[in-house]
Amino acid sequence: MTDGNLTLHTDKYQINMMYAHWVNGTCNDYAAFEVYFRKLPFGNGYAVFAGLERVVRYIQELRFGEREIAYLREQEENYDESFLDMLREFRFTGDLYAAAEGSLVFSNEPMLRVEGRIVEAQLVETAILNMVNYQTLIATKASRIKQVATDDNLMEFGTRRAQETEAAVWGARAAYIAGFDATSNMRAGMLFGIPTQGTHAHSWVQGHDTELEAFERYAEALPDHVTLLVDTYDTLKSGMVNAIKVGLKLKAAGKHLKAVRLDSGDLAYLSKQARIMLDEAGLQEVRIVASNDLDENIIFNLKGQGARIDSWGVGTQLITASDQPSLGGVYKLVARRSAGETEWTPVIKISGNPEKVTTPGIKNVYRIINNENGKAEADYLALPDETDIEEGKPLTLFDPIHPYLRKEISDYNAIPLLLPVFRDGVLRTEPPTLDHIRNFHKEQLQMFWPEHLRKLNPEHYPIDLSPKAWQLKMDLIQKYR
Numbered sequence: 001m002t003d004g005n006l007t008l009h010t011d012k013y014q015i016n017m018m019y020a021h022w023v024n025g026t027c028n029d030y031a032a033f034e035v036y037f038r039k040l041p042f043g044n045g046y047a048v049f050a051g052l053e054r055v056v057r058y059i060q061e062l063r064f065g066e067r068e069i070a071y072l073r074e075q076e077e078n079y080d081e082s083f084l085d086m087l088r089e090f091r092f093t094g095d096l097y098a099a100a101e102g103s104l105v106f107s108n109e110p111m112l113r114v115e116g117r118i119v120e121a122q123l124v125e126t127a128i129l130n131m132v133n134y135q136t137l138i139a140t141k142a143s144r145i146k147q148v149a150t151d152d153n154l155m156e157f158g159t160r161r162a163q164e165t166e167a168a169v170w171g172a173r174a175a176y177i178a179g180f181d182a183t184s185n186m187r188a189g190m191l192f193g194i195p196t197q198g199t200h201a202h203s204w205v206q207g208h209d210t211e212l213e214a215f216e217r218y219a220e221a222l223p224d225h226v227t228l229l230v231d232t233y234d235t236l237k238s239g240m241v242n243a244i245k246v247g248l249k250l251k252a253a254g255k256h257l258k259a260v261r262l263d264s265g266d267l268a269y270l271s272k273q274a275r276i277m278l279d280e281a282g283l284q285e286v287r288i289v290a291s292n293d294l295d296e297n298i299i300f301n302l303k304g305q306g307a308r309i310d311s312w313g314v315g316t317q318l319i320t321a322s323d324q325p326s327l328g329g330v331y332k333l334v335a336r337r338s339a340g341e342t343e344w345t346p347v348i349k350i351s352g353n354p355e356k357v358t359t360p361g362i363k364n365v366y367r368i369i370n371n372e373n374g375k376a377e378a379d380y381l382a383l384p385d386e387t388d389i390e391e392g393k394p395l396t397l398f399d400p401i402h403p404y405l406r407k408e409i410s411d412y413n414a415i416p417l418l419l420p421v422f423r424d425g426v427l428r429t430e431p432p433t434l435d436h437i438r439n440f441h442k443e444q445l446q447m448f449w450p451e452h453l454r455k456l457n458p459e460h461y462p463i464d465l466s467p468k469a470w471q472l473k474m475d476l477i478q479k480y481r
């Protein structure tokens, strides 16, 4: 069915606009687009940027092959043959800047920017949003789950309920970035090097005459990795009793039962009872795994009830971001430049809804770290010719919606959020390893006050405009109103 070429993984209107540019002789005009979202998902205080590696591979492989060209010819009689010939030579030759994967990002700040020939920059909108919106959403959901699970083992179990195959593997990767320890998806493990973990299903137990026999056969086959699912018939009266028998047998043979898995019923009560039973049998080392439609709220509740759970399997709620299944990231034109010109012209999109008015001009994004405490104070969006910040000059931070709310800062470190990924179509450096990204994410969390990170009603983290960027926006609003 699929040939792996994602070049036509775009909306038809992008190709129509490319064609209209070709007809009008404006293919070589330049455009700058920024990717950002307006509202954080799940009421969270931050999002975890993910999806860049997928974007990098997609951009590197952009090509209109003969199959794509034949399809376009068949679909639209208006497309001139010379346009299709031009597509044969099509490559991404522009620049792409992006936050590092695993970065904390916030509403209304650019997390990725494309600068390039308008036809190239327009084509890639749909796929970039598709990749970044989904992966950032799942990484953010996973980060919330990690926050409540703290140091417990977290396993991603979502593949069977994911929105098809690619969502499963890229979702598993996003979850790992945000702090999950393993996935059950073997392909995600193979593709990305994520550790894999797994127990067994009810079918294993149902497929034997007795639960004890099922447990014994399983333990014989995989003596080093025995986690037994104990709820097929009756968790405490049967499953735990049989698991303990197998645990004691393994122990006598110098091995050990790794864990039992609870998958139904009152997980707080059952885990406490299971812990007592294991401890009384002298099996203190055996861990307790729980699964069954878990999310951050249930895990938080179970912990509040004193549940004795060491490891969590989380599937459906994570991989489908069930309580908010989409992130509304957008790709907006912020500046343009005709072929032959050197200066960018900032552009704005006005809307009756003030939240939807775009912020014109190419912006550099800086994370302002207060040197007195090492914590992030605000993110600061400045126009490219503003050098104050890089020279460490005192800054006035103000709220772009309520500009009278202001704060001075002089002892700070300004860290650029957007880094060059492609320049003139050439990849600058290979993406970092997944473990590097995961560690980077962990370090990022340390840079923020807990007030911005808490799961419920977090404090808003300021995303500020430089006075010049703010004035440009006001001027363009005036011009078009």
Ligand SMILES: Nc1ncnc2c1ncn2[C@@H]1O[C@H](COP(=O)(O)OP(=O)(O)OP(=O)(O)O)[C@@H](O)[C@H]1O
Pocket (backbone or CB within 6 Å): 263, 264, 265, 266, 267, 268, 269, 291, 292, 293, 294, 298, 301, 302, 305
């Ligand atoms: N002590 C608890 N406090 C809060 N929520 C819990 C507790 N124990 C389990 N849950 C959650 O409640 C839900 C239980 O749903 P439900 O009653 O449909 O499942 P069940 O008891 O496992 O039944 P089934 O056999 O159909 O799976 C799950 O999301 C589970 O994670």
Ligand SMILES: O=P(O)(O)OC[C@H]1O[C@H](OP(=O)(O)OP(=O)(O)O)[C@H](O)[C@@H]1O
Pocket (backbone or CB within 6 Å): 157, 158, 160, 161, 263, 291, 292, 293, 294, 313, 314, 315, 316, 317
């Ligand atoms: O509940 P999730 O977070 O999605 O985790 C994955 C679930 O998948 C398996 O269930 P299965 O497919 O057998 O379905 P069931 O337990 O819901 O009947 C497993 O026993 C978990 O309960």
Ligand SMILES: O=C(O)c1cccnc1
Pocket (backbone or CB within 6 Å): 157, 158, 184, 197, 198, 199, 200, 261, 291, 313, 315
């Ligand atoms: O390994 C498991 O226990 C597992 C994997 C996927 C879904 N449910 C459970």
